[in-house]
Amino acid sequence: MLYMYCSERVYEENVHTTHHIQYITFFDKSSYCDYQQCASLKLKCYISSHGISRVGRLGKYTLQNIKSKEIINMTNTETAQNGGASALPGMEEQLENMRVSGDGAPSEEDEDIVNPWTVCGKSDAGIDYDKLIKRFGCEKITPELVERLERITGKPAHPLLKRGIFFSHRDLKFILDRKEAGKPFYLYTGRGPSSHAMHLGHLVPFMFTKWLQEAFDVPLVIQLTDDEKFLWKNLTVEEAQKCAVENAKDIIACGFDKEKTFIFADFSYIGQCPAFYQNIALISRSITFNQAKGCFGFGDSDCIGKIHFPSIEAAPCFATSFPHIFKKRKDIPCLIPCAIDQDPYFRMTRDVSPKLGFHKPALMHSSFFPALQGAKTKMSASDENSAIFLTDTANQIKKKINKYAFSGGQTTVEEHRALGGNCDVDISYQYLRFFYEDDEKLAQIKEDYTSGKLLTGELKAILIAELQKLVAEIQLRRATVTDGVVEEFMTPRALKYNF
Numbered sequence: 100m101l102y103m104y105c106s107e108r109v110y111e112e113n114v115h116t117t118h119h120i121q122y123i124t125f126f127d128k129s130s131y132c133d134y135q136q137c138a139s140l141k142l143k144c145y146i147s148s149h150g151i152s153r154v155g156r157l158g159k160y161t162l163q164n165i166k167s168k169e170i171i172n173m174t175n176t177e178t179a180q181n182g183g184a185s186a187l188p189g190m191e192e193q194l195e196n197m198r199v200s201g202d203g204a205p206s207e208e209d210e211d212i213v214n215p216w217t218v219c220g221k222s223d224a225g226i227d228y229d230k231l232i233k234r235f236g237c238e239k240i241t242p243e244l245v246e247r248l249e250r251i252t253g254k255p256a257h258p259l260l261k262r263g264i265f266f267s268h269r270d271l272k273f274i275l276d277r278k279e280a281g282k283p284f285y286l287y288t289g290r291g292p293s294s295h296a297m298h299l300g301h302l303v304p305f306m307f308t309k310w311l312q313e314a315f316d317v318p319l320v321i322q323l324t325d326d327e328k329f330l331w332k333n334l335t336v337e338e339a340q341k342c343a344v345e346n347a348k349d350i351i352a353c354g355f356d357k358e359k360t361f362i363f364a365d366f367s368y369i370g371q372c373p374a375f376y377q378n379i380a381l382i383s384r385s386i387t388f389n390q391a392k393g394c395f396g397f398g399d400s401d402c403i404g405k406i407h408f409p410s411i412e413a414a415p416c417f418a419t420s421f422p423h424i425f426k427k428r429k430d431i432p433c434l435i436p437c438a439i440d441q442d443p444y445f446r447m448t449r450d451v452s453p454k455l456g457f458h459k460p461a462l463m464h465s466s467f468f469p470a471l472q473g474a475k476t477k478m479s480a481s482d483e484n485s486a487i488f489l490t491d492t493a494n495q496i497k498k499k500i501n502k503y504a505f506s507g508g509q510t511t512v513e514e515h516r517a518l519g520g521n522c523d524v525d526i527s528y529q530y531l532r533f534f535y536e537d538d539e540k541l542a543q544i545k546e547d548y549t550s551g552k553l554l555t556g557e558l559k560a561i562l563i564a565e566l567q568k569l570v571a572e573i574q575l576r577r578a579t580v581t582d583g584v585v586e587e588f589m590t591p592r593a594l595k596y597n598f
């Protein structure tokens with residue numbers, strides 16, 4: 100049974116404008132616990148997608164500015180039709196707890212904010228991923244599951260998997276079962292091309308996707324959402340398209356196999372492939388405005404392009420969006436490696452898949468790549484000092500890390516020797532977890548830093564050398580990626596698999 104909760108909140112953006120935000124949310128008993136967190140999140144989403152407040156101050160700013168938050172109606176959908184009202188036991192009280200008291204003090208401690216537009220944790224160690232798994236209703240990637248994956252692929256797990264950076268999944272077991280049974284699936288991932296230069300954080304899902312592609316030997320499709328960035332950022336169509344091509348070069352420089360990989364940018368692919376647009380329309384017909392609001396926190400003053408966009412990110416989950424690769428086959432599911440902030444798109448897709456006759460997409464979620472300033476926020480291309488770009492020189496990398504990388508060490512050498520450093524919050528150590536291959540050496544670094552034997556400057560030096568090497572390798576490979584190579588990857592064509 101579905102339950103419905105309606106609320107209206109009045110939010111003053113400044114003294115002149117007032118927004119009335121209406122939410123109607125449907126949920127069933129199983130998502131009921133998640134719901135409490137969801138409601139305040141949606142308000143934050145709304146505010147952040149309007150660019151009203153800086154992320155760091157969002158919680159406080161929001162709560163202080165809510166003038167009223169009213170539960171207008173709470174009823175289940177069946178009785179709603181008869182005008183009656185009934186609630187889940189304990190519901191009233193739960194909703195009461197969500198209320199914001201009149202003086203603006205938060206009545207619930209601010210939880211981490213994670214959605215496609217904003218990532219902001221409340222603790223220095225970053226996002227509480229265990230809580231997020233519960234809230235989103237996904238599953239933890241357990242050591243047993245990693246072992247099974249190794250067994251099935253015959254390959255040792257990628258460090259990003261072993262170290263729990265890819266930490267959560269949906270239906271990965273289903274994909275592994277298929278692999279064991281010799282049934283096909285494909286990989287789908289993507290990138291919103293908002294800037295010419297990608298940064299280290301953008302690299303993470305692609306490095307992992309490349310490993311998955313090699314381990315499973317399956318087709319891969321990569322969506323470049325130039326339309327998304329056109330809608331969300333202040334870019335012209337041409338600028339967004341240009342960024343897509345530039346980003347495609349960085350992605351290709353990760354080493355993808357042309358025979359197995361199709362890269363497409365929305366603006367041009369929609370014109371090239373009617374089946375893609377047909378799937379977009381099919382999906383968009385299955386999602387109401389209310390559902391999109393509930394999932395993404397859209398508000399009444401968001402342009403309708405944004406509201407429609409989720410169906411465009413959803414469509415590549417269906418094999419029929421790629422007739423040149425899969426012919427007309429509807430029965431081939433995909434596995435999506437992505438950062439967990441993209442999950443709302445695919446939760447929504449999973450909801451509509453069965454009724455449209457498709458498998459639900461499976462997912463593997465990564466945690467975020469933290470900003471240089473600390474794990475509270477993710478690395479962001481729009482904040483230059485928070486990011487190391489793939490275009491940075493060796494010297495720039497060194498300077499940025501020495502100047503900005505948040506340290507978990509002590510203020511003086513004496514104190515550090517006595518007390519040791521805190522690897523959980525130390526950005527240099529955290530980055531090494533992503534990129535340093537040797538497990539044993541990494542464990543040694545952790546031990547030495549924690550005990551105080553290794554100083555912050557020394558730790559930073561290790562990281563600098565590692566990143567200079569990584570970025571230089573990518574730059575070298577990127578220099579060989581010509582416009583012609585990009586075009587080959589982006590031409591709709593059959594891959595080396597027969598369907």
Ligand code: TRP
Nearest residue numbers: 288289290291322324412437441
């Ligand atoms: N919206 C994503 C971004 O802004 C891009 C994207 C499109 C994507 N499709 C995807 C990311 C699939 C992961 C998986 O970066």
